[in-house]
Amino acid sequence: SSVASKTLLKVGDVLRETRVFSSEDIKAYAEVSHDWNPLHFDPESARKAGFENRLVHGMLVSSMFPRIISAHFPGAVYVSQSLHFRSPVYIGDEILGLVQAIALRETKNKYIVKFSTKCFKNHNELVVIDGEATAILPNLDMLQKSPSE
Amino acid sequence: SSVASKTLLKVGDVLRETRVFSSEDIKAYAEVSHDWNPLHFDPESARKAGFENRLVHGMLVSSMFPRIISAHFPGAVYVSQSLHFRSPVYIGDEILGLVQAIALRETKNKYIVKFSTKCFKNHNELVVIDGEATAILPNLDMLQKSPSE
Numbered sequence: 001s002s003v004a005s006k007t008l009l010k011v012g013d014v015l016r017e018t019r020v021f022s023s024e025d026i027k028a029y030a031e032v033s034h035d036w037n038p039l040h041f042d043p044e045s046a047r048k049a050g051f052e053n054r055l056v057h058g059m060l061v062s063s064m065f066p067r068i069i070s071a072h073f074p075g076a077v078y079v080s081q082s083l084h085f086r087s088p089v090y091i092g093d094e095i096l097g098l099v100q101a102i103a104l105r106e107t108k109n110k111y112i113v114k115f116s117t118k119c120f121k122n123h124n125e126l127v128v129i130d131g132e133a134t135a136i137l138p139n140l141d142m143l144q145k146s147p148s149e
Numbered sequence: 150s151s152v153a154s155k156t157l158l159k160v161g162d163v164l165r166e167t168r169v170f171s172s173e174d175i176k177a178y179a180e181v182s183h184d185w186n187p188l189h190f191d192p193e194s195a196r197k198a199g200f201e202n203r204l205v206h207g208m209l210v211s212s213m214f215p216r217i218i219s220a221h222f223p224g225a226v227y228v229s230q231s232l233h234f235r236s237p238v239y240i241g242d243e244i245l246g247l248v249q250a251i252a253l254r255e256t257k258n259k260y261i262v263k264f265s266t267k268c269f270k271n272h273n274e275l276v277v278i279d280g281e282a283t284a285i286l287p288n289l290d291m292l293q294k295s296p297s298e
Contacts, residue, residue, distance in 0.1 A: 019183075025181055028177065028180065028181040029181050029182075031177065032174055032177040032178050032181060032209065032212075033178075033209070033212035033215075034168075034212075034216050034217055034220075035212060035215050035216040035219055036219070036220075036225050037215070037219035037223060037225065037280040039224060039225075039226065045223075045224055048224070048287075049224055049226055049287065055150060057215070057231075058215070058228075059208060059211065059212050059227075059229045060181065060182070060216055062208065063181075063182035063183075063184060063208050064186050065263075066182075066186070066206070066207070066208055067182055067183050070184055070185070070186035070188075071183075071185075074186060075186070075194055075196075075197070075198055076186065076188075076189060077188065077198055078208075078234050079233070079234055080231075080232060080233045080234065081207075081208075081231075081232045082230075082231045082232070083229060083230045083231070084228070084229045084256050085227055085228055085229065085231070132182045135214060138197075138198065139278070142201075
């Protein structure tokens with residue numbers, strides 16, 4: 001099983017994870033969010049809006065950011081997130097999530113960290129989502145291997 | 150069944166929806182997002198971080214915004230969303246989502262609309278999430294009753 005070795009997070013460090021979204025993911029996300037926008041289910045409606053095919057929900061792709069942060073820092077408290085949906089994500093696209101620490105300060109023995117948060121596709125050539133997040137981390141111990149699936 | 154009457158969206162109009170999140174919602178969201186942060190599952194870990202109990206994922210509560218926009222404007226394309234997580238949301242809290250059009254312009258027979266997006270709890274006294282969203286609407290026909298569940 002994966003050995004969790006600990007290093008301390010510092011500014012410049014990059015956390016990354018890849019994921020491919022399926023039509024089951026879209027359906028499961030719609031069921032829990034109640035977001036049944038036809039762009040995610042009806043290829044014709046997506047094409048009418050100028051896309052190649054039906055889209056993965058932007059907020060589902062964006063969920064990679066808090067996922068990546070909390071997988072490395074269990075107990076992290078999410079403070080803010082900005083999101084710019086630059087390009088569509090389709091079923092089967094391999095998405096790379098990159099979360100980079102860009103500012104860090106300690107306060108009352110907790111750490112407020114600002115991250116740049118980006119998702120890419122097409123072998124990291126095309127930015128699909130970018131933005132920034134701020135989180136309060138209980139400590140800087142960065143679990144190398146994410147403890148949960 | 151609900152009668153969908155149409156009015157045209159104008160600046161100042163407010164779209165609203167309420168929702169109560171359950172522990173099943175938290176589990177379903179974690180399964181599709183892979184976000185298993187203990188704050189959402191382990192009351193002890195949440196209390197250690199200063200909360201009363203385990204939290205609903207901020208991104209799950211935030212999903213009310215694109216849900217509300219697309220329920221009234223099927224085919225809406227989400228362009229951006231900023232999110233500030235101001236207060237925790239717990240299982241059983243009744244959350245009111247308010248999405249207000251604050252700017253609107255037409256371009257190439259589509260409509261770019263900026264919305265202020267807020268979620269409240271405790272009978273609308275406490276802001277839990279606030280931010281702004283921008284979406285491209287195919288038209289301004291506002292379905293009064295959301296067509297989907």
